[in-house]
Amino acid sequence: MASRDIVHYDTPLSKAFRWFSAVFIGFYLIWTLLPIFVMFVSSFKDLLEAFKIPAVGDWMGAAVFFDFSPTLTHYENLFRNLNFTSYIVNSLVAAGGSALISVVLGSMCAYSLSRIEFRGKSDLFFWIISTRMAPVVAVMVPLYAIFRSLDLVGTLPGLILAYTTFNLPFAIWILKGFFDNVPYAIEEAQMVDGATRSQAFMSILPLVAPGIGAFLVLCILFAWNDFLFAAIIGSGGAKTLPVATRELVQPQNIQWGSIMAAGVVTTLPMMLLGLVIRRYLVTGLTMGAVKE
Template sequence: MASRDVVQYKSPLVVAFKIFSVIFLTVYLIWTLLPIFVMFVSSFKDLLEAFNIPEVGDWAGVTVFFDFTPTLKHYHSLFYDNNFGEYMANSLIAAGGSAVIAVTFGSMAAYSLSRVEFRGKGDLFFWIISTRMAPVVAVMVPLYAIFRSFDLIGTLPGLILAYTTFNLPFAIWILKGFFDNVPYSIEEAQMVDGATRFQAFMSILPLVAPGIAAFIVLCILFAWNDFLFAAIIGSGGAKTLPVATRELVQPQNIQWGAIMAAGVVTTLPMMLLGLVIRKYLVTGMTMGAVKE
């Protein structure tokens, strides 16, 4: 900044803030990464070693945290004694299925909503968005009763449909913003050249393809991380990873090692996906209200 020469920049206050910010950032980073770190490390620990903590006030004793022999037995027990392979497949099918439905139908609807004006469009929009924002528990009460009468409880199609309640409105809302940014003149030019309307629609798809791909991933993330729908609508036949992880907590015997390993299995893929779509994360998480 040019003004640096003109103004006295390093007042004591500024220096104090610099020092404060370094300390604050360090503390915050430790606080934010520690639970994830503990989860990762504990998943490789034997149960007794995981329970090893120093005496109260013994700050030097923190090193016992690293005092262990790594073992893979919790991961082994997840997949061999606990069927986590199947639960993972369930998670993948439910999340992926709803994401594909949401983005396919969503992009068609978003495109037409972006290109056409009609009476009541605002109301239609509000209905769509409020579906997405309704509390999950509240939505689940009637959905449970309906799905029960259709025999969809405990099935993957039921779960996919349940996830679509939040993913489809999300996709429509977000993708409309994308299509709004594509000028109509591109399609017009295509149509003047003799393309049909559908061909014109297809011709602008490559322009929004990166966004669409990112929001498929985001839809998967939302559905994968869901617990409530899976616990109630999916209970029985369609157990997903978060529910299976929760079920390792039993009143008499909490299998902490296995829980931490299951946590890693559930979290790691989503963290990697999150990094891949990092650019769209803010737009996605704020429903398109904030663009980075």
């Protein structure tokens, strides 16, 4: 405890820093949450209320933001008239399907990569990860040409395959780190007791299951939030939520209320999922380079 006392003595400078950082954090919190808050609130305003804004410089007039009577018309509009239920299903199938394929094939591949050495392994590994890093637009040009010739454009299987281009390398890369942490001795012990190779593999799966689950969720999140693949590869038959939301923006009449409601429908599930896998988020978003 003694050393703690030394660290915490106050100079005017450190006091100033503490005050400044508290104020800064406060402002930052508002700045981060404000757009999300505006989105939520605007989705409950009717058209005219959403357009109300005070005169320039009229700071007190900002209270007009809260002057509205909440309505659910936009949500009704989405699900009654705009067929959003089917877009939700599309999004779920495309994101879930690709995540499942990626994690199942990815964990098999990652396990092997983690357990054996062979020549060219690092090259193979680099190829896998560079697939993930490639710019989406660049990947899409040839993919679109190929998918068009295979009649995969505008279908859910096409979209699932397209999402797998970035989810599978991600799964392999991340899960290899997980398997690396499982000591080989455990499988050895299993095999001594007469387990086959596959049984040994299966027996260590429970150890990495939480991680695999978290990255399944993260793969879903990446695919769910994607717009470019969905807009190009999925155009026509396999419209997902982000594309449907984007299509509400029309030059003549932009239906802001419905757009904000669609934004909420797209965002809310992912925010909740993000909270569930909070512990793995940094690892996932930095591709395993940084662990909390």
